[in-house]
Amino acid sequence: MTLATTQNHHRMEVDTPLRTLTLADYRRQREAPRREPPLPSLYPAVPRQGQAWGMSIDLGACIGCGACTVACQAENNIPVVGREEVKRGREMHWIRIDRYFVGPSENPRFLFQPVPCMHCENAPCEVVCPVAATVHDSEGLNLQVYNRCVGTRFCSNNCPYKVRRFNFLEYAGGKDESIQAQRNPQVTVRQRGVMEKCTYCLQRINAARIQARTTGRELRDGDVITACQGACPTRAIVFGDLNLVDSAVARAVSSPRSYALLRELGTRPRTTYLSRVSNPRDDGAGEDR
Amino acid sequence: MAQIFRRSADWLLKLVVAGGVLAVVAVALAWRGYVASQPPMGQPVKQPVPFSHKHHVKEVGLDCRYCHTAVETSSYAGIPPTTTCMTCHSQLFRTAPMLAPVRRSLAEGRSLGWNRVHLLADFVYFDHSIHLHQGVGCVTCHGPVDEMQLTYRAEPLTMRWCLECHREPERHLRPREHVFDMDWKPPRDQLSLGRELVARYGIDTSRLADCSVCHR
Numbered sequence: 001m002t003l004a005t006t007q008n009h010h011r012m013e014v015d016t017p018l019r020t021l022t023l024a025d026y027r028r029q030r031e032a033p034r035r036e037p038p039l040p041s042l043y044p045a046v047p048r049q050g051q052a053w054g055m056s057i058d059l060g061a062c063i064g065c066g067a068c069t070v071a072c073q074a075e076n077n078i079p080v081v082g083r084e085e086v087k088r089g090r091e092m093h094w095i096r097i098d099r100y101f102v103g104p105s106e107n108p109r110f111l112f113q114p115v116p117c118m119h120c121e122n123a124p125c126e127v128v129c130p131v132a133a134t135v136h137d138s139e140g141l142n143l144q145v146y147n148r149c150v151g152t153r154f155c156s157n158n159c160p161y162k163v164r165r166f167n168f169l170e171y172a173g174g175k176d177e178s179i180q181a182q183r184n185p186q187v188t189v190r191q192r193g194v195m196e197k198c199t200y201c202l203q204r205i206n207a208a209r210i211q212a213r214t215t216g217r218e219l220r221d222g223d224v225i226t227a228c229q230g231a232c233p234t235r236a237i238v239f240g241d242l243n244l245v246d247s248a249v250a251r252a253v254s255s256p257r258s259y260a261l262l263r264e265l266g267t268r269p270r271t272t273y274l275s276r277v278s279n280p281r282d283d284g285a286g287e288d289r
Numbered sequence: 290m291a292q293i294f295r296r297s298a299d300w301l302l303k304l305v306v307a308g309g310v311l312a313v314v315a316v317a318l319a320w321r322g323y324v325a326s327q328p329p330m331g332q333p334v335k336q337p338v339p340f341s342h343k344h345h346v347k348e349v350g351l352d353c354r355y356c357h358t359a360v361e362t363s364s365y366a367g368i369p370p371t372t373t374c375m376t377c378h379s380q381l382f383r384t385a386p387m388l389a390p391v392r393r394s395l396a397e398g399r400s401l402g403w404n405r406v407h408l409l410a411d412f413v414y415f416d417h418s419i420h421l422h423q424g425v426g427c428v429t430c431h432g433p434v435d436e437m438q439l440t441y442r443a444e445p446l447t448m449r450w451c452l453e454c455h456r457e458p459e460r461h462l463r464p465r466e467h468v469f470d471m472d473w474k475p476p477r478d479q480l481s482l483g484r485e486l487v488a489r490y491g492i493d494t495s496r497l498a499d500c501s502v503c504h505r
Contacts (some may be wrong), residue, residue: 050493137499145500147412187505188412202505203414210419213491214362 004086010162018100018113019275026277029256039266046121051139053200054242054270056252061236064112069093071231077183079171092165094198095228117163117198118269125155149194160262164197201226221247327408333439334406337390346435353469364416371395406440413503423490424462435471455497459483
Protein backbone atom coordinates (compact mmCIF):
# COMPACT_ATOMS: atom_id res chain seq x y z
CA MET A 1 0.00 0.00 0.00
CA THR A 2 1.40 3.40 -0.91
CA LEU A 3 0.95 6.35 1.34
CA ALA A 4 -0.97 9.27 -0.18
CA THR A 5 1.51 12.06 0.50
CA THR A 6 2.05 15.31 -1.34
CA GLN A 7 5.57 15.93 -0.14
CA ASN A 8 7.58 15.16 -3.27
CA HIS A 9 5.04 16.18 -5.89
CA HIS A 10 6.21 19.68 -6.68
CA ARG A 11 9.98 19.63 -6.69
CA MET A 12 11.87 22.70 -7.75
CA GLU A 13 15.19 22.44 -9.58
CA VAL A 14 17.11 24.40 -7.00
CA ASP A 15 20.01 23.67 -4.67
CA THR A 16 19.10 25.76 -1.65
CA PRO A 17 15.44 26.75 -1.72
CA LEU A 18 15.51 27.33 1.99
CA ARG A 19 18.29 29.61 3.14
CA THR A 20 19.61 29.68 6.65
CA LEU A 21 22.01 32.12 8.23
CA THR A 22 24.08 31.63 11.33
CA LEU A 23 23.80 34.37 13.87
CA ALA A 24 27.34 35.48 13.04
CA ASP A 25 26.47 35.68 9.32
CA TYR A 26 23.35 37.65 10.09
CA ARG A 27 25.22 40.17 12.22
CA ARG A 28 27.83 40.59 9.49
CA GLN A 29 25.16 41.18 6.86
CA ARG A 30 23.32 43.62 9.03
CA GLU A 31 26.47 45.67 9.51
CA ALA A 32 27.44 45.65 5.85
CA PRO A 33 24.36 44.80 3.78
CA ARG A 34 25.35 43.12 0.54
CA ARG A 35 22.79 44.11 -2.05
CA GLU A 36 22.70 41.81 -5.05
CA PRO A 37 22.51 43.87 -8.26
CA PRO A 38 19.37 43.34 -10.36
CA LEU A 39 19.73 40.69 -13.04
CA PRO A 40 19.67 41.75 -16.69
CA SER A 41 16.44 40.98 -18.50
CA LEU A 42 15.23 40.98 -22.09
CA TYR A 43 11.78 41.97 -20.91
CA PRO A 44 10.85 45.58 -20.27
CA ALA A 45 10.83 46.55 -16.61
CA VAL A 46 7.41 46.27 -14.96
CA PRO A 47 6.37 49.70 -13.71
CA ARG A 48 5.32 49.82 -10.08
CA GLN A 49 2.48 52.32 -9.94
CA GLY A 50 -0.30 52.53 -7.42
CA GLN A 51 -0.36 49.50 -5.21
CA ALA A 52 2.33 46.86 -5.72
CA TRP A 53 1.15 43.83 -3.79
CA GLY A 54 3.77 41.62 -2.26
CA MET A 55 4.21 38.95 0.37
CA SER A 56 7.05 38.04 2.68
CA ILE A 57 7.29 34.70 4.48
CA ASP A 58 9.52 34.38 7.55
CA LEU A 59 11.14 30.95 7.50
CA GLY A 60 12.40 31.49 11.02
CA ALA A 61 8.83 31.73 12.24
CA CYS A 62 7.19 29.02 10.13
CA ILE A 63 6.51 25.84 12.13
CA GLY A 64 5.01 23.93 9.20
CA CYS A 65 1.60 23.48 10.82
CA GLY A 66 -0.33 23.76 7.54
CA ALA A 67 -2.93 26.22 8.81
CA CYS A 68 -2.24 28.46 5.80
CA THR A 69 -3.00 25.63 3.39
CA VAL A 70 -6.30 24.85 5.10
CA ALA A 71 -7.32 28.51 5.41
CA CYS A 72 -6.59 29.03 1.72
CA GLN A 73 -8.63 25.96 0.87
CA ALA A 74 -11.63 27.28 2.78
CA GLU A 75 -11.33 30.82 1.45
CA ASN A 76 -10.78 30.04 -2.21
CA ASN A 77 -13.19 27.14 -2.83
CA ILE A 78 -10.34 24.72 -3.34
CA PRO A 79 -11.78 21.25 -3.81
CA VAL A 80 -10.76 18.20 -1.83
CA VAL A 81 -9.65 15.66 -4.42
CA GLY A 82 -9.41 12.48 -2.35
CA ARG A 83 -6.74 9.87 -1.77
CA GLU A 84 -6.60 8.33 -5.23
CA GLU A 85 -6.16 11.71 -6.92
CA VAL A 86 -3.54 12.82 -4.39
CA LYS A 87 -1.56 9.69 -5.22
CA ARG A 88 -1.59 10.81 -8.85
CA GLY A 89 -0.17 14.18 -7.78
CA ARG A 90 -3.36 16.12 -8.46
CA GLU A 91 -3.92 17.89 -5.15
CA MET A 92 -5.27 21.40 -5.64
CA HIS A 93 -3.72 23.38 -2.77
CA TRP A 94 -2.69 26.88 -3.76
CA ILE A 95 -0.08 27.08 -1.02
CA ARG A 96 2.01 24.04 -0.18
CA ILE A 97 4.49 23.46 2.63
CA ASP A 98 7.81 22.01 1.55
CA ARG A 99 9.70 20.07 4.19
CA TYR A 100 13.47 19.75 4.30
CA PHE A 101 15.75 17.68 6.50
CA VAL A 102 19.05 19.03 7.78
CA GLY A 103 21.69 17.29 9.77
CA PRO A 104 22.32 13.62 10.63
CA SER A 105 19.75 11.26 9.17
CA GLU A 106 19.13 9.48 12.50
CA ASN A 107 18.15 12.75 14.14
CA PRO A 108 17.54 15.40 11.49
CA ARG A 109 16.13 18.84 11.97
CA PHE A 110 12.92 19.71 10.10
CA LEU A 111 12.72 22.93 8.16
CA PHE A 112 9.57 24.16 6.48
CA GLN A 113 8.87 26.47 3.58
CA PRO A 114 5.38 27.55 2.49
CA VAL A 115 5.24 28.11 -1.28
CA PRO A 116 2.34 30.08 -2.81
CA CYS A 117 2.35 31.70 -6.27
CA MET A 118 5.27 34.11 -6.47
CA HIS A 119 3.42 36.62 -8.67
CA CYS A 120 6.64 37.10 -10.65
CA GLU A 121 7.06 40.43 -12.37
CA ASN A 122 8.59 38.59 -15.33
CA ALA A 123 6.27 35.63 -15.08
CA PRO A 124 7.40 32.57 -17.07
CA CYS A 125 3.83 31.25 -17.13
CA GLU A 126 2.46 34.22 -19.06
CA VAL A 127 4.70 34.08 -22.09
CA VAL A 128 3.82 30.47 -22.92
CA CYS A 129 0.04 30.75 -22.69
CA PRO A 130 -1.42 30.58 -26.21
CA VAL A 131 -4.71 32.25 -25.24
CA ALA A 132 -3.53 34.95 -22.80
CA ALA A 133 -5.39 33.28 -19.96
CA THR A 134 -2.69 34.27 -17.51
CA VAL A 135 -1.81 37.96 -17.56
CA HIS A 136 -0.63 40.71 -15.29
CA ASP A 137 -2.84 43.44 -14.00
CA SER A 138 -1.57 46.96 -13.44
CA GLU A 139 -0.84 46.29 -9.76
CA GLY A 140 1.49 43.43 -10.53
CA LEU A 141 -0.86 40.58 -9.74
CA ASN A 142 -0.45 37.55 -11.94
CA LEU A 143 -4.04 36.72 -12.87
CA GLN A 144 -5.58 33.51 -14.08
CA VAL A 145 -8.61 34.14 -16.30
CA TYR A 146 -10.58 30.92 -15.99
CA ASN A 147 -12.89 31.62 -18.90
CA ARG A 148 -10.02 32.05 -21.31
CA CYS A 149 -8.10 28.98 -20.16
CA VAL A 150 -8.24 26.05 -22.56
CA GLY A 151 -6.13 23.74 -20.40
CA THR A 152 -2.89 23.37 -22.34
CA ARG A 153 -0.95 23.32 -19.02
CA PHE A 154 2.04 25.03 -20.67
CA CYS A 155 2.01 27.59 -17.84
CA SER A 156 2.39 24.92 -15.19
CA ASN A 157 5.23 23.29 -17.10
CA ASN A 158 7.02 26.59 -17.38
CA CYS A 159 6.53 27.60 -13.74
CA PRO A 160 9.84 27.08 -11.93
CA TYR A 161 8.09 27.21 -8.53
CA LYS A 162 5.49 24.58 -9.43
CA VAL A 163 2.61 26.40 -7.85
CA ARG A 164 -0.05 26.00 -10.53
CA ARG A 165 -2.77 23.38 -10.16
CA PHE A 166 -4.82 21.85 -12.92
CA ASN A 167 -8.42 20.84 -12.41
CA PHE A 168 -8.25 17.41 -14.04
CA LEU A 169 -11.74 16.26 -13.11
CA GLU A 170 -14.85 18.08 -11.96
CA TYR A 171 -13.34 18.36 -8.48
CA ALA A 172 -15.66 21.13 -7.36
CA GLY A 173 -18.36 18.50 -7.13
CA GLY A 174 -22.07 18.50 -7.61
CA LYS A 175 -24.71 21.07 -7.05
CA ASP A 176 -25.78 19.84 -3.60
CA GLU A 177 -27.14 22.68 -1.52
CA SER A 178 -24.90 21.74 1.39
CA ILE A 179 -21.80 22.09 -0.79
CA GLN A 180 -23.03 25.35 -2.30
CA ALA A 181 -23.54 26.78 1.16
CA GLN A 182 -19.99 25.83 2.08
CA ARG A 183 -18.47 27.81 -0.77
CA ASN A 184 -17.22 31.37 -0.64
CA PRO A 185 -19.58 33.37 -2.87
CA GLN A 186 -16.83 35.91 -3.56
CA VAL A 187 -14.65 33.40 -5.41
CA THR A 188 -15.34 31.65 -8.70
CA VAL A 189 -15.90 27.90 -8.47
CA ARG A 190 -13.56 26.58 -11.12
CA GLN A 191 -14.72 24.02 -13.60
CA ARG A 192 -12.89 21.05 -15.03
CA GLY A 193 -10.06 21.64 -17.48
CA VAL A 194 -8.75 24.98 -16.26
CA MET A 195 -5.58 25.95 -14.46
CA GLU A 196 -5.77 27.75 -11.13
CA LYS A 197 -3.38 29.14 -8.54
CA CYS A 198 -2.95 31.57 -5.68
CA THR A 199 -4.55 34.97 -6.40
CA TYR A 200 -3.17 36.79 -3.34
CA CYS A 201 -6.81 36.69 -2.17
CA LEU A 202 -7.96 39.08 -4.89
CA GLN A 203 -11.49 39.13 -3.45
CA ARG A 204 -10.13 40.53 -0.19
CA ILE A 205 -8.05 43.14 -1.99
CA ASN A 206 -11.10 44.30 -3.96
CA ALA A 207 -13.34 44.31 -0.89
CA ALA A 208 -10.79 46.37 1.06
CA ARG A 209 -10.38 48.83 -1.80
CA ILE A 210 -14.12 49.33 -2.23
CA GLN A 211 -14.53 49.71 1.52
CA ALA A 212 -11.77 52.34 1.60
CA ARG A 213 -13.12 54.23 -1.39
CA THR A 214 -16.74 54.37 -0.28
CA THR A 215 -15.70 55.60 3.15
CA GLY A 216 -13.49 58.23 1.56
CA ARG A 217 -9.98 57.23 2.55
CA GLU A 218 -6.86 55.66 1.07
CA LEU A 219 -5.94 52.01 1.50
CA ARG A 220 -3.83 51.57 4.62
CA ASP A 221 -1.26 48.96 5.53
CA GLY A 222 -3.08 46.04 7.09
CA ASP A 223 -6.38 46.64 5.28
CA VAL A 224 -5.82 43.50 3.23
CA ILE A 225 -5.10 40.33 5.16
CA THR A 226 -4.82 37.20 3.04
CA ALA A 227 -6.40 33.97 4.26
CA CYS A 228 -3.01 32.31 4.84
CA GLN A 229 -1.73 35.34 6.70
CA GLY A 230 -4.79 35.52 8.91
CA ALA A 231 -4.51 31.86 9.86
CA CYS A 232 -0.76 31.75 10.54
CA PRO A 233 -0.27 31.17 14.29
CA THR A 234 3.31 32.47 14.26
CA ARG A 235 2.64 35.45 11.97
CA ALA A 236 5.23 34.21 9.51
CA ILE A 237 3.35 35.69 6.54
CA VAL A 238 3.04 39.41 5.94
CA PHE A 239 1.22 40.90 2.98
CA GLY A 240 0.78 44.41 1.70
CA ASP A 241 1.80 47.20 -0.61
CA LEU A 242 5.51 47.26 -1.50
CA ASN A 243 5.15 50.85 -2.70
CA LEU A 244 3.89 52.03 0.66
CA VAL A 245 6.83 53.35 2.64
CA ASP A 246 7.11 51.59 5.98
CA SER A 247 4.44 48.98 5.26
CA ALA A 248 5.10 45.70 7.06
CA VAL A 249 5.97 43.94 3.84
CA ALA A 250 8.26 46.73 2.60
CA ARG A 251 10.13 46.58 5.90
CA ALA A 252 10.45 42.79 5.64
CA VAL A 253 11.79 42.99 2.10
CA SER A 254 14.47 45.50 3.14
CA SER A 255 15.73 43.15 5.87
CA PRO A 256 19.19 41.62 5.36
CA ARG A 257 17.51 38.22 5.75
CA SER A 258 15.25 38.77 2.73
CA TYR A 259 15.85 36.69 -0.37
CA ALA A 260 13.95 35.70 -3.51
CA LEU A 261 13.44 32.07 -4.34
CA LEU A 262 15.20 31.06 -7.60
CA ARG A 263 16.41 34.62 -7.99
CA GLU A 264 18.93 33.54 -10.61
CA LEU A 265 16.09 32.94 -13.10
CA GLY A 266 15.29 36.65 -13.17
CA THR A 267 11.57 36.18 -12.58
CA ARG A 268 11.52 38.98 -10.01
CA PRO A 269 9.02 37.34 -7.65
CA ARG A 270 6.73 39.49 -5.50
CA THR A 271 6.66 36.77 -2.85
CA THR A 272 9.96 36.73 -0.99
CA TYR A 273 11.34 34.90 2.02
CA LEU A 274 13.20 35.82 5.18
CA SER A 275 16.00 33.35 5.81
CA ARG A 276 16.09 31.38 9.01
CA VAL A 277 18.69 32.48 11.51
CA SER A 278 20.24 29.83 13.70
CA ASN A 279 22.96 29.85 16.32
CA PRO A 280 24.75 26.51 16.08
CA ARG A 281 27.12 25.16 18.69
CA ASP A 282 30.76 25.16 17.71
CA ASP A 283 30.95 21.36 17.87
CA GLY A 284 28.00 21.03 15.48
CA ALA A 285 25.84 19.11 17.96
CA GLY A 286 22.41 20.69 17.86
CA GLU A 287 21.19 23.92 16.40
CA ASP A 288 21.17 26.46 19.17
CA ARG A 289 23.14 27.24 22.21
CA MET B 290 -14.40 1.39 -66.55
CA ALA B 291 -17.79 3.00 -65.82
CA GLN B 292 -18.03 5.99 -63.50
CA ILE B 293 -18.77 5.02 -59.90
CA PHE B 294 -20.94 8.06 -59.22
CA ARG B 295 -23.60 9.41 -61.51
CA ARG B 296 -23.83 13.10 -62.30
CA SER B 297 -26.72 13.54 -59.87
CA ALA B 298 -24.54 12.34 -57.00
CA ASP B 299 -22.80 15.69 -57.21
CA TRP B 300 -26.00 17.43 -56.10
CA LEU B 301 -26.54 14.93 -53.37
CA LEU B 302 -23.07 15.66 -52.01
CA LYS B 303 -23.70 19.42 -52.07
CA LEU B 304 -26.99 18.90 -50.29
CA VAL B 305 -25.36 16.81 -47.58
CA VAL B 306 -22.59 19.39 -47.03
CA ALA B 307 -25.06 22.29 -46.89
CA GLY B 308 -27.29 20.30 -44.55
CA GLY B 309 -24.33 19.60 -42.29
CA VAL B 310 -23.39 23.27 -42.11
CA LEU B 311 -27.01 24.23 -41.37
CA ALA B 312 -27.21 21.61 -38.62
CA VAL B 313 -24.04 22.94 -36.96
CA VAL B 314 -25.36 26.51 -37.08
CA ALA B 315 -28.73 25.42 -35.70
CA VAL B 316 -27.09 23.53 -32.81
CA ALA B 317 -24.84 26.52 -32.08
CA LEU B 318 -27.79 28.92 -32.00
CA ALA B 319 -29.85 26.58 -29.84
CA TRP B 320 -26.92 26.20 -27.44
CA ARG B 321 -26.47 29.95 -27.28
CA GLY B 322 -30.11 30.40 -26.41
CA TYR B 323 -29.86 27.64 -23.83
CA VAL B 324 -26.83 29.07 -22.02
CA ALA B 325 -27.98 32.72 -22.28
CA SER B 326 -27.62 34.05 -18.76
CA GLN B 327 -30.23 36.78 -19.13
CA PRO B 328 -33.85 37.11 -20.11
CA PRO B 329 -34.24 38.93 -23.45
CA MET B 330 -33.58 42.67 -23.46
CA GLY B 331 -36.54 45.05 -23.54
CA GLN B 332 -39.12 42.42 -22.62
CA PRO B 333 -40.78 42.53 -19.20
CA VAL B 334 -39.98 39.59 -16.96
CA LYS B 335 -42.96 37.73 -15.50
CA GLN B 336 -43.32 38.48 -11.79
CA PRO B 337 -45.60 37.14 -9.05
CA VAL B 338 -47.08 40.65 -8.71
CA PRO B 339 -47.21 43.05 -11.70
CA PHE B 340 -45.11 45.63 -9.85
CA SER B 341 -44.89 48.99 -11.60
CA HIS B 342 -41.79 51.08 -11.06
CA LYS B 343 -43.52 53.84 -13.06
CA HIS B 344 -46.31 54.07 -10.51
CA HIS B 345 -44.08 53.90 -7.45
CA VAL B 346 -41.26 56.13 -8.66
CA LYS B 347 -42.79 58.62 -11.06
CA GLU B 348 -46.31 58.91 -9.69
CA VAL B 349 -45.83 58.26 -5.98
CA GLY B 350 -42.29 59.67 -5.86
CA LEU B 351 -40.46 57.01 -3.88
CA ASP B 352 -36.69 57.17 -3.75
CA CYS B 353 -34.78 54.13 -5.07
CA ARG B 354 -33.32 53.59 -1.62
CA TYR B 355 -36.70 53.28 0.06
CA CYS B 356 -36.80 49.68 -1.19
CA HIS B 357 -33.24 48.99 -2.39
CA THR B 358 -31.74 49.85 0.98
CA ALA B 359 -28.30 48.26 0.66
CA VAL B 360 -27.37 49.87 -2.63
CA GLU B 361 -24.95 52.41 -1.17
CA THR B 362 -23.13 50.08 1.20
CA SER B 363 -23.13 46.68 -0.42
CA SER B 364 -22.48 44.92 -3.66
CA TYR B 365 -26.19 44.01 -3.88
CA ALA B 366 -28.86 46.67 -4.12
CA GLY B 367 -31.22 44.46 -2.13
CA ILE B 368 -34.76 43.27 -2.81
CA PRO B 369 -37.16 44.64 -0.18
CA PRO B 370 -38.88 42.30 2.27
CA THR B 371 -42.67 42.06 2.19
CA THR B 372 -42.86 44.29 5.25
CA THR B 373 -41.52 47.17 3.14
CA CYS B 374 -44.46 46.75 0.75
CA MET B 375 -46.76 46.62 3.75
CA THR B 376 -45.65 49.98 5.14
CA CYS B 377 -48.08 51.44 2.59
CA HIS B 378 -50.18 48.51 1.49
CA SER B 379 -51.44 47.74 4.97
CA GLN B 380 -53.38 50.99 4.51
CA LEU B 381 -53.72 51.40 0.74
CA PHE B 382 -55.33 48.96 -1.71
CA ARG B 383 -55.90 46.56 1.16
CA THR B 384 -58.29 44.36 -0.77
CA ALA B 385 -56.89 44.72 -4.28
CA PRO B 386 -56.83 41.24 -5.84
CA MET B 387 -53.58 42.16 -7.60
CA LEU B 388 -51.84 42.35 -4.22
CA ALA B 389 -53.13 39.02 -2.92
CA PRO B 390 -49.68 37.36 -3.25
CA VAL B 391 -48.16 40.14 -1.11
CA ARG B 392 -50.73 39.64 1.66
CA ARG B 393 -50.26 35.88 1.47
CA SER B 394 -46.51 36.35 1.70
CA LEU B 395 -46.89 38.37 4.89
CA ALA B 396 -49.42 35.96 6.39
CA GLU B 397 -47.31 32.91 5.69
CA GLY B 398 -44.00 34.58 6.48
CA ARG B 399 -42.56 33.55 3.14
CA SER B 400 -40.69 35.86 0.76
CA LEU B 401 -42.17 36.83 -2.56
CA GLY B 402 -40.29 35.00 -5.26
CA TRP B 403 -39.33 37.85 -7.57
CA ASN B 404 -37.66 36.88 -10.83
CA ARG B 405 -34.35 38.46 -11.69
CA VAL B 406 -34.31 41.01 -14.49
CA HIS B 407 -30.60 41.82 -14.39
CA LEU B 408 -28.67 38.58 -14.14
CA LEU B 409 -24.90 38.65 -14.54
CA ALA B 410 -22.76 35.61 -15.18
CA ASP B 411 -21.42 33.84 -12.07
CA PHE B 412 -17.81 34.84 -12.70
CA VAL B 413 -18.62 38.56 -12.75
CA TYR B 414 -18.41 40.35 -9.41
CA PHE B 415 -20.37 43.57 -9.72
CA ASP B 416 -20.59 45.99 -6.81
CA HIS B 417 -23.35 48.59 -6.58
CA SER B 418 -21.81 50.70 -3.81
CA ILE B 419 -18.61 51.60 -5.63
CA HIS B 420 -20.43 52.49 -8.85
CA LEU B 421 -22.76 54.90 -7.04
CA HIS B 422 -19.85 56.35 -5.11
CA GLN B 423 -17.90 57.08 -8.29
CA GLY B 424 -20.84 58.78 -9.99
CA VAL B 425 -22.58 56.14 -12.07
CA GLY B 426 -26.31 56.82 -11.98
CA CYS B 427 -28.98 54.13 -11.63
CA VAL B 428 -30.35 55.13 -15.03
CA THR B 429 -26.99 54.59 -16.72
CA CYS B 430 -27.29 50.81 -16.37
CA HIS B 431 -30.95 50.22 -15.55
CA GLY B 432 -32.51 52.60 -18.10
CA PRO B 433 -35.58 54.76 -17.48
CA VAL B 434 -36.93 52.66 -14.60
CA ASP B 435 -39.39 55.42 -13.69
CA GLU B 436 -41.04 54.93 -17.08
CA MET B 437 -41.33 51.15 -16.80
CA GLN B 438 -44.87 49.88 -16.29
CA LEU B 439 -43.34 46.42 -15.97
CA THR B 440 -39.62 46.08 -15.35
CA TYR B 441 -37.40 45.03 -18.21
CA ARG B 442 -33.68 45.08 -18.93
CA ALA B 443 -32.78 48.21 -20.87
CA GLU B 444 -29.09 47.61 -21.54
CA PRO B 445 -27.21 44.58 -22.85
CA LEU B 446 -25.03 44.11 -19.72
CA THR B 447 -22.44 42.29 -21.81
CA MET B 448 -18.74 42.53 -21.03
CA ARG B 449 -18.26 44.69 -24.10
CA TRP B 450 -20.91 47.08 -22.85
CA CYS B 451 -19.32 47.26 -19.38
CA LEU B 452 -15.91 47.90 -20.92
CA GLU B 453 -17.23 50.82 -22.98
CA CYS B 454 -17.64 52.70 -19.73
CA HIS B 455 -14.65 51.21 -17.92
CA ARG B 456 -12.39 52.41 -20.73
CA GLU B 457 -13.95 55.87 -21.00
CA PRO B 458 -15.82 56.58 -17.78
CA GLU B 459 -15.88 60.32 -18.50
CA ARG B 460 -18.57 59.78 -21.11
CA HIS B 461 -21.02 58.37 -18.57
CA LEU B 462 -20.28 59.86 -15.15
CA ARG B 463 -22.50 62.33 -13.33
CA PRO B 464 -22.06 64.25 -10.09
CA ARG B 465 -22.46 62.03 -7.04
CA GLU B 466 -25.45 63.97 -5.77
CA HIS B 467 -27.40 63.13 -8.94
CA VAL B 468 -26.91 59.37 -9.09
CA PHE B 469 -30.49 58.69 -7.93
CA ASP B 470 -31.89 61.50 -10.07
CA MET B 471 -34.12 60.00 -12.75
CA ASP B 472 -34.36 63.19 -14.77
CA TRP B 473 -30.69 64.23 -14.86
CA LYS B 474 -29.55 64.85 -18.41
CA PRO B 475 -25.88 65.03 -19.39
CA PRO B 476 -24.83 68.60 -20.19
CA ARG B 477 -23.71 69.49 -23.67
CA ASP B 478 -20.06 69.35 -22.59
CA GLN B 479 -20.38 65.99 -20.83
CA LEU B 480 -16.76 65.16 -21.70
CA SER B 481 -15.31 68.08 -19.78
CA LEU B 482 -17.66 67.42 -16.84
CA GLY B 483 -16.71 63.72 -16.98
CA ARG B 484 -12.99 64.47 -16.99
CA GLU B 485 -13.41 66.77 -14.03
CA LEU B 486 -15.36 64.09 -12.13
CA VAL B 487 -12.75 61.44 -12.92
CA ALA B 488 -10.14 63.71 -11.37
CA ARG B 489 -12.31 64.78 -8.43
CA TYR B 490 -13.36 61.24 -7.49
CA GLY B 491 -9.85 59.89 -7.96
CA ILE B 492 -10.82 57.28 -10.53
CA ASP B 493 -7.74 55.40 -11.73
CA THR B 494 -8.66 54.84 -15.37
CA SER B 495 -5.43 52.96 -16.07
CA ARG B 496 -6.56 49.92 -14.11
CA LEU B 497 -10.31 49.98 -14.75
CA ALA B 498 -10.03 47.54 -17.64
CA ASP B 499 -7.89 45.02 -15.72
CA CYS B 500 -9.41 41.53 -15.59
CA SER B 501 -9.06 41.58 -11.81
CA VAL B 502 -11.46 44.51 -11.40
CA CYS B 503 -14.51 42.32 -12.17
CA HIS B 504 -13.28 38.72 -12.29
CA ARG B 505 -11.58 36.72 -9.55
